[in-house]
Amino acid sequence: MSNSAAAAVLTTADLPEAIRAVRALLDIADVGQGEVDFEAVITSPDVLAQVRHVLPDLEWWASAGKDHGSSEAGDDPADCLPIHVFDWGRPLHLAEPFIVALGSDAGAVRWDLDAWPAVPEAGLEAISQKYAYLTLTVNSRDLYQDDPSQDHTVHVHAQDRDGDQIARVHWLAGRVGGRFTGRVESAHL
Template identity: 65%
Template sequence: MSNSTAAAILTTPDLDEALRVVRGLLGVADLDCAEVDFEAEIQSRQGLAEVSRVLPGLNWWAREESDPRSAKAGDDPAECLPVRVHDWCHALQLAEPFVRALGPRDAAAVRWDLNGWPAVPEAGLEDISQKYAYLTLSVNSRDLYQCELAPDHTVYVHVRGEHDLDRVHWLAAQVGGRFEGRTELAPL
C-alpha cells in the first residue's frame, strides 16, 4: 500500500466549473486503462433514484456502522437512508452522469485512477506512473472523505508527495486553476 498527496487546485460553488477543470486535467493525463471510483453519502430518495439509474446494482450500505443493511444483504436502500456508496472500477464516461445525479445535500468523491501524468521536460518534471496519478472531485465537500460538508466542490490532483508540488502548480496552470496550499494524504 502506498500514499499519494492530494493537492486542491480549485474550490468553487459552480459544479460546471469544477467539471470543466476535471475535463481539462483528463486531457493532460494518460488515460490508457483509466477507471473511475465513486464514494458518496446519499441523503434523499430522489438522489438515490438518480444515482441508481447511473449505476444499476449500486454497492451501498447503511450509514450507521451498527446497521447491517446493505446491497449485499439484498435490502432496499430507500428504506435505509442515508446510505454510503463505495462503487469502484467503472468506465470514465460514468463520472459526469454520476456527479450530475447527486442531490444538493449528497456528498461524494469521484476519483479517476489514471495511467499517469506526463513528463514535462521544460518544467523539469518526469512522467509519473499510475501508482501516483489520480484526480479527485469532491462534491458538496471540502475534503476527500466527505467529512467537511460544504456548498462547494474541490478538484484535487494527486502526486507522489510534498516534494512533487511543482507538478501540482504545472497541472493547475494547464486548466486555469492554482494550487490553494491545501493537501491531504490519500492512502491508496
C-alpha cells in the first residue's frame, strides 16, 4: 500500500458548489480509465437505504468492529448501524449518486485518475496515474471522517516525480475559484 498527499483547495458549506468544482477538475484530468472509491460512516437507516440503492452490493463493516457485522459475513447492515463503508474500484458514474445519497452523514469519494495533463504555459509536466487523484469529503473536513462538519472539502493529489505538488495544487485551485489552504493529509491508496 502506498500513500499520496491530498491538498485541500476548496472548503464550502454548499455541496453543489463542491460538486461543480469536482466536475471542473475532472474536465481537466485524464479520466479515460478512471474509477472511484467510496468511504463513509453511515449512521441512519434512511441514508443506508439510499446508499444501498446506489451500491446494492456495498462493502461495509460495523463501527464496533467486523465481529459485530460486515458484508463479508453476509450480515444485514441495517442491524449493525453505524457502519463504515469502504468500497473501491467503482465506475465514475456512481460518484454523484453516492454523494447525494450520503445526506448528512460523512463520507469521501476519491477519483483515481489516469493523469493530470501537462500545462506548458504554467510550466507543469504531466503527472502519471500513480500521483493523480481527486477527493471530495462530504460533511467532513478530513479524508477519513474523523472531523465531521457541515461543509465539504475538495482535495487534489498532484505530486510530481520530484515529490513537489505545490505549483500544480495552486494552479488547480485557481481553476475552481479556490486556494491552497496549506492543509495536506496523507491518503492511503
